[in-house]
Amino acid sequence: MRPCRRVRRFWPVARAISAKPQKNYYAAPPQIERGLREHMVGVEGRAYLDMVNNVTILGHGHPRLADAVHRQWQRLNTNSRFHYASVAAFSERLAALAPEGLDTVFLVNSGSEANDLALRLAWAATGARNMLCLLEGYHGWSVASDAVSTSIADNPQALTTRPDWVHPVMSPNTYRGPFRGAGSTADYVEAVMPTLEKLDREVKGLAGFICECVYGNAGGIPLPPGYLRDVYALVRGARRGLHRR
Ligand SMILES: Cc1ncc(COP(=O)(O)O)c(C=O)c1O
Incomplete structure (x- = not known):
């Protein structure tokens, strides 16, 4: 593709007019005006393989x-x-x-709204408020989805400003975490226990557990195999125990 010679650069305009918390991925972001399938094309004529733009799972220009x-x-x-x-x-x-048992649809506009809805459903179904979430996680920027987001890439203050109903547990990061590789499942599942035990001691209810099934902000990293199955079982067991009291 031939580079365009006379291109108006919108980056200075965008920087001046955009709200400061709205971060770009690069200090001087490429100006992307077109996309096709899994590619994005900048105005300077360069094509990029789109591995960052996690929102458009259907690709561009279908x-x-x-x-x-x-x-x-x-x-x-x-x-x-x-x-x-x-x-x-x-x-x-x-x-x-959808899997067996999920037979009702509630359409929303965004990931943030979907996660807010999930939290509200968990609160309504259990009557409890506390939520387990993962460190390094990102779930959106509405009030509730932000509350369970712990990634300091988006919010440098995330770890010191979570509401008291949010209980982050060790991030099962098989690439950078304390336990590495696919064989680390049991160690990461075990790491959830202290938080569950603390909730148990304090007789606090538990509404649920939220996490990304593939890490986004933490770097496109899949969870260790069987992690969700085992953590779900622990959380459901703990929830039943906590609610019986
Ligand atoms: C993993 C994850 N969850 C939730 C969201 C929030 O989605 P939305 O921007 O559609 O509100 C994002 C957005 O990037 C995300 O990456």
Whole structure:
């Protein structure tokens, strides 16, 4: 692709007008104006393999997706409190893909909202407030999803400013953590115990556990095999124990 000769650089404008907490990935970010499939293309003509932009899991410029959005916007643009064919069909397909027992759909706009909703459901279902989360985690920037976010990459004060209902446990980081590699599952599961025991001693209820299934901010690192299965079992057991009292 030929580089464009006369390109207006928007970075100085963006820097002047954007809210300060809205960070860019680079000190002088490339100006990306187009994307195709798994690539992004900067105005200087360089193509980038998009391994950072975690939000667009469908890639860039998918013709079927673009066509579906185009058709729907020509027809109707409203929220999901209205019932219409495409929202019903989409929800039905989504529920059919979900694991056994998950048969209800509540559409939201973003990851932050989805995590807020998950927390509210856990609070409502258990009547408890306390949540276990992982160190190095990121869950969004709404009030509740930020509360369970511990990554200091987004918030340097994260570790000293969590609300008292948030209980971070050791990050099962198989690449940089104290235990490395796929054989570290049992050590990381064991590391959850002191926090559960503390909640037990203090007779505090437990609403749930939240974590990313693949670390984002911590560097695209998968969790050790079986970690979620084992931690879920521990947390469910602890929750039952705590609620029996
Ligand atoms: C792992 C993870 N969870 C939640 C979010 C928040 O999603 P959103 O920006 O759509 O609110 C992000 C956003 O980058 C994320 O990476």
